[in-house]
Amino acid sequence: MEISELSVGAHELYLFIENEGKLYRLHMGIKKNLALKKAKGIYEIEKARKAFSILTRDGADRYAKEFGVRGARGVKMFPVEDRRQVDAVLEEIFRDEHANGAFETVLPQKYQKRATKTATHDAVTKLAKTRESMR
Numbered sequence: 001m002e003i004s005e006l007s008v009g010a011h012e013l014y015l016f017i018e019n020e021g022k023l024y025r026l027h028m029g030i031k032k033n034l035a036l037k038k039a040k041g042i043y044e045i046e047k048a049r050k051a052f053s054i055l056t057r058d059g060a061d062r063y064a065k066e067f068g069v070r071g072a073r074g075v076k077m078f079p080v081e082d083r084r085q086v087d088a089v090l091e092e093i094f095r096d097e098h099a100n101g102a103f104e105t106v107l108p109q110k111y112q113k114r115a116t117k118t119a120t121h122d123a124v125t126k127l128a129k130t131r132e133s134m135r
Helices: 008-019 021-040 045-067 080-099 114-134
Strands: none
Touching: 008 021, 008 045, 008 080, 021 045, 021 080, 045 080
16 A cells, blocks of 8 residues: 555554654564564564554554544544554555665674675774774
């Protein structure tokens, strides 16, 4: 599902989640966990969407608290269909980012590709030499 295909409510929720700083840690934690599952070969799309539903639900509640009337709940403001659309978009974006190697460096070393391990080693070596020359 493309972002342009989202309903108005789902689009609003998606934009709020992407731009809310307090949700960033949760968002990155979910992505890191899913990247590890992909590396292990146990990634499932439906389970990934369920993981993103935690973020979506939290985002909806924060949106309702910030913009809704007093006592409003996110599940009332954003119907299930809107939240599922956002889950699907977040999952597709994650897959695209993962395919482009965005999470390679956050994986444990045993799951990293050889090129990433080499680049990390070279960067650490260069940093150590720079620090030695500063002494």
